Amino acid sequence: METTTAESYMEGLYADDPVLERVKEVIRTNNMPEISIAPGYGRLLTMLVRMIGSKKVLEIGALGGYSGICLARGLQAGGKLVSLELKQEFADVAKQNVADAGLGEFVEYRIGEALTHLNELLVQGERFDFFFIDADKVNYPNYLELAIQLANPGAIIAGDNTLMRGKVVDANQTKTSVQAMRSFNKLIATDPRLESTILPAYDGLALARVK
16 A cells, blocks of 8 residues: 655645646656656745746756746746756757747746856846756755845745755765755855745755845
């Protein structure tokens, strides 16, 4: 008999989202990593983007477009999502999935190293209302710092996978990526420029508001 977790119980209260289910199938068909944000956190992203009236959103890590759809759904008319993706082939899949969801007009993709694009955006004087970090874990602390610098006052920063499937709480795990995530979590909790919390459900989600 399959054990019911708190997450599976809560997900069972919601009907499947056909658009997002299709995105997961496309990701699977293209042999891409099946590591999209959890459905419950996807709904949360949409709510938060909408609740704060975001006009400009920055996503670090597009993968197949699952989180991009969740973010774009919350944008108001005229809003924009800038999505950074290292791999052209992933961005192509994400762009098509977002377009198929009827949200293509909201999204712009930039391909290559995220740190390069973030620094370029900073030089260009760009500012954003919402950030979603879901990319290489080693650079999470760097992404956080640049997000703070790119943030409008009151902007929200969300970071996925803060538990790394339990690795961050295992003292025997010493890989660079794990240590970087521990640093990120500590910064989220202690940086005086932020007010924050870290949600422990699924694989962990950090949420911070830039003061």
